[in-house]
Amino acid sequence: MTRRLKLGVAGLGRAFMLWLPTLAHHPRLQLVACADPRPEARARFRQDFPGSTAHGSVEALCADPEVEAVYLATPHHHHAAHAIAAARAGRHVLVEKPMAVTVAEAEAMIEAADRAGTVLMLGHSHGQDGPVRHARRLIASGQVGAPRLIHALNFTDFLWRPRRPEEFDRALGGGVVLIQASHQLDVIRVLGGGLLASIRGSAFALDAARPTDGAYTAVATFADGAAATATYSGHGRYDSDALMDWIGETGVRKPPSWPGAARGRLASMRPEEELAARIARGYGGTGQPPGLPPAAPPDFHHHFGFVLVQCEHADLRLTAEGVEIHDDSGLTLERTKLPALPRGEVVEEFCDAVLLGLPPRHDGAWGMATLEACLALTASTRDGREVRLHHQLRFRD
Ligand SMILES: NC(=O)c1ccc[n+]([C@@H]2O[C@H](COP(=O)([O-])OP(=O)(O)OC[C@H]3O[C@@H](n4cnc5c(N)ncnc54)[C@H](O)[C@@H]3O)[C@@H](O)[C@H]2O)c1
Structure with missing residues (x-):
């Protein structure tokens, strides 16, 4: 077993809710921070993950020294700007689908990750x-x-x-x-x-x-x-x-x-x-x-x-x-x-990419092709x- 990846979450909406039972309990992850403009979501995150930090912007999340990687679940027209900000700060990114709204945005995301030497992976996709x-x-x-x-x-x-x-x-x-x-x-x-x-x-x-x-x-x-x-x-x-x-x-x-x-x-x-x-x-x-959902197998x-x-x-x-x-x-x-845990395959692939250096199948180039x-x-x-x-x-x- 390798160490836990310290993950920050950008966007605490519906996608995060679907991921919550897995992100909260996966043995290879530790949720350390979040970013969302909604104060009630930030308050809930601090309560659910004691010791975590809740930021008002994705830029502040990416500057947080505790954060190694960001799960990006903001509305899709923000994906490019947020993924590029994360790469520039040296953070690995797991971005929700669709990867972006235009192919040019997807290209810029890939270039930013390549330049920073960080992982850019899509997930979850069916x-x-x-x-x-x-x-x-x-x-x-x-x-x-x-x-x-x-x-x-x-x-x-x-x-x-x-x-x-x-x-x-x-x-x-x-x-x-x-x-x-x-x-x-x-x-x-x-x-x-x-x-x-x-x-x-x-x-x-x-x-x-x-x-x-x-x-x-x-x-x-x-x-x-x-x-x-x-x-x-x-x-x-x-x-x-x-x-x-x-x-x-x-x-x-x-x-x-x-x-x-x-x-x-x-x-x-x-x-x-x-x-x-x-x-x-x-x-x-x-x-x-109230409380976190249980760690239940699907x-x-x-x-x-x-x-x-x-x-x-x-x-x-x-x-x-x-x-x-x-x-x-x-x-x-x-x-x-x-x-x-549900979607456990995606977490394994992302952790293998970040912690073990194995190339993910759903990388930036794959995501751009689907987009x-x-x-x-x-x-x-x-x-x-x-x-x-x-x-x-x-x-x-
Ligand atoms: N893989 C899946 O099954 C799945 C399911 C649902 C959504 N998604 C994807 O997840 C993304 C988010 O969709 P959603 O349904 O969760 O939307 P949502 O509206 O429910 O949630 C978006 C969240 O992002 C926050 N947000 C908005 N602007 C922000 C900003 N600038 N910085 C930080 N946070 C910000 C909002 O406050 C909200 O909490 C979309 O790209 C969507 O396609 C994927």
Whole structure:
């Protein structure tokens, strides 16, 4: 066992809440500081992590001599500035997806980390989920032949959860393309080996009450001739967890949902009430139970909806338990080992990178390639044409 990595958290919102059970209890991490403009979140952090320091700005967090690495979970239009500030201060960075809002920003983040000799890694992305990596290992072993067609589909109520106004603003990365395709196209890139060639897609704003792109569909081609379809809707009617044995995105069994439940909860709220609901759900909000969540192992793997990979000799269906192999001899479920804590694989990879110097698979260049694919989907929608990609790279098997 190596020593604990001293971690500072930038942005104590929904993403941090999802990470909290792992960050608080992982044996390779020690949470030493945070930064957030919200005083109630800072107060809660000091209470939850005695001896920690709570800063009002990311710059102050990065200057804190106790902090070795920063988990960056601020809204995505801040990612570039915050990651560059962290690198300049010599801090390693684990940045939430999407990596940034433009490819130029992503390039500047990579350059800053390279110049400082610090680690820049993406996480959490569903491309890091255990069953995705398991399927990729099966493919890389040659056992099932090359992947030729990948089908990914996810229908959620994403748009009808309490949202910040910026999350509807396309210029700030709002809408489902950046925030959700950065998961789905990442899964597809991992499974297909990374080297996408082009994207042709269409995004749709189907609901005047949620004025942003709420759904998309895309065809991606790989340099080796393989192809993938990616379909997502956050409009809150059909729920594709029906295809995942009613296990939700975070690996928790859930009751079958009914159409319109999330819409019904939000439809009558005014914008300021919705923002208040969002803050209440967040860290330090009135809706948060006291104390830290327990260190509980996950019941199932995280997932990003239905994924089927048609390979030369078998079809692979990803489930919340592992990988189903459908081949000429029948159906086999290969269970994937669960991490001791949810998203533990991401922490292990980040700690290995910072403490042991092992290169992470989801590094800055990988993150930029996924971002490029997401932005191409938006460009394809706007221009009505296929968009060629230029920043793609191979997955490090
Ligand atoms: N991997 C996942 O499953 C996942 C899930 C949720 C969000 N995310 C990502 O995490 C990021 C944050 O999203 P969120 O849903 O947590 O948003 P959020 O609005 O819930 O939280 C953002 C937090 O950042 C704080 N903040 C805002 N400006 C800041 C600044 N200048 N300095 C420091 N803190 C600042 C806010 O006060 C808030 O506490 C986004 O990029 C999003 O895509 C990832």
